Amino acid sequence: MDAKTLCLGALARGPASGYEIRKMFEEGAYAAFHPIGFGSIYPALTALLAEGLVACQEEPQAGRPDKKVYTLTPEGHAALVRSFASNRPAVDKYKSDTLFMLSLAEVMEPDRVRRLVADYKDLNASELEKMAECDPADMTAGQRFVFGLGKAVYSAIATYIDNNAGALVDSLERGDHEPLPGRSAGETAPHRARKAGE
The missing domain is CATH 1.10.10.10 (Winged helix-like DNA-binding domain superfamily/Winged helix DNA-binding domain)
Structure with a gap:
């Protein structure tokens, strides 16, 4: 626009x-x-x-x-x-460094991934807290609709993280994930290679 x-x-x-x-x-x-x-x-x-x-x-x-x-x-x-x-609206674009990094979680230490997910959850919880301070009664119908949609999105993110973050970190710690393209199946993640050499 x-x-x-x-x-x-x-x-x-x-x-x-x-x-x-x-x-x-x-x-x-x-x-x-x-x-x-x-x-x-x-x-x-x-x-x-x-x-x-x-x-x-x-x-x-x-x-x-x-x-x-x-x-x-x-x-x-x-x-x-x-x-x-x-005017036809352009397709929504969402930018997130955190989600880009998490899409490549296999190149990070499990503890780093755990912290990233926790920080992302905290960030979304903080946005929900800010929204809780707003009074929808002071909004127009359109503003209330978008406000409610925003709350639903932030809540859904928190629920998804609660239900799935543990499985992601467990998978990384076990090393049972598929290798990234460009890395052979025999190559291990950095943290597993260190553990093997200890």
Whole structure:
């Protein structure tokens, strides 16, 4: 989704400065959905302003330059509606260093894998705790739906880890897994080779 549409969507929640829009995508309501570069926000807002899709009001700040607060215009709201009606969403992309590493668990020590899984579970538990502090009653119907879906995903991750992490580590400790392509069946994992030499 392009930066202009992302900014229109952010402003649909209410007036905001460019910095506040950036925060929405870095650590706020949209952090889990879509990245937007800081260098993309202001050019997008400038273009939206020129097209009459947003309005801008400058608010004085003590000891600092005036704060530019952008507001969605009726034309901007209509443009957002048209965009959502006609654009096909791109396929979701999920990035995770942890899951990439775990997909190659056979090249790591079992204790390292155990720690990675525990840290990943803790991270997801932390996100669930943050969500528990939110009040769905203050959300729109769409926000409640996405909020509930997020909780379901984090809960499912925790349940999957509880049910399957032990079997993964046990398999690595026994060395009964298939060798990775590029390594022959006779080659052992580093931790097993050390144990054999002890």
